[in-house]
Amino acid sequence: MLRHLSALLLLLPWPAIAADGAALxxxxxxxxxxxxxxxxAGHAPPLTGMEQWLAxxxxRTYIARVVIHGLAGPITVRGQPYSDLMLTFRWRLQDDDLVAVLRYVAETLxxxxxxxxxxxxETLSAARAASGRDVDSLALRARLPER
Ligand code: HEC
Known part of the structure; x- marks a missing residue:
């Protein structure tokens, strides 16, 4: 039974599933x-209008740090204040999944x-390696153009 199951698993297109940014x-x-x-509005900021950051x-380092380390505001997006919590994906998603989901955000949204x-x-593993003061994402965000 187990052997049949693993044979079946081999037939599944894992890379396509792992890299499906839209599904993620x-x-x-x-x-x-x-x-x-x-x-x-007032809870989770839009992920549109990030073209200048993505360029x-x-x-890109800032966005990678937010998904790896999370974020605690306050921040302002298009004049609207947000002061909530972005959860960390450090242990929830692997880097190749993060690459895929962030490509979807960057190229579709x-x-x-x-x-x-x-x-x-490389940018994601640098974000993973950052710790302590290096992770001051709000300071990094303050240096980016307003969006
Ligand atoms: C449980 C809710 C929640 C989920 C799920 C979530 N986020 Fe967030 N995200 C937030 C909140 C809330 C903020 C703003 C935090 C604050 O107010 O400081 C945020 C902020 C961000 C920012 C920074 C925006 C800025 O203007 O600085 C990015 C980038 C981001 N999220 C990307 C993602 C991506 C990509 C995913 C999925 C992999 C995701 N988020 C999943 C709630 C969420």
Whole structure:
């Protein structure tokens, strides 16, 4: 029985499943950030309008740090204040899943601008390695353009 099961598992397209950013977004992010990334006013900020951040390494580093370490506001997005908690995905998603879900956010919910590159495994592992004062995401965010 077990042998049949593992034979069956070998037939499943694991890489496609693991890298399905749209499905991961629907399962792991949409409950708060909503299906089109529009967010919930006053609770979870929109994930649209991040083109300028996605176009620089500093902005991509910030986004990687938020998904790895979470975030505790206060922040302001389009004049709307948010002071809630973004949970950490450090132990919830592996880096290749994070690459896929962040590509979905960057390329489907946002429109890639000049300078855009997908958030890479290197950027994510640097975010994982950051600790203590290095993780001051609000300070890093304050250096980014307003959105
Ligand atoms: C349980 C709700 C929840 C889930 C699930 C969630 N987030 Fe968040 N997220 C938040 C909240 C709340 C904030 C803002 C935190 C604050 O007020 O400081 C946030 C902030 C962010 C930010 C920073 C936005 C900014 O303007 O600085 C990014 C990027 C982000 N989330 C991405 C994601 C991604 C990608 C996923 C799925 C992998 C996800 N979030 C899942 C609640 C959530």
């Amino acid at each position: 977004y629907a399962q792991r992010c949409a409950v708060c950030h909503q299906t089109q990334g529009q967010g919930i 620089t390494e500093e902005g 946002n429109e890639p601008a000049a300078g855009y590159k997908p958030i890479s495994l």
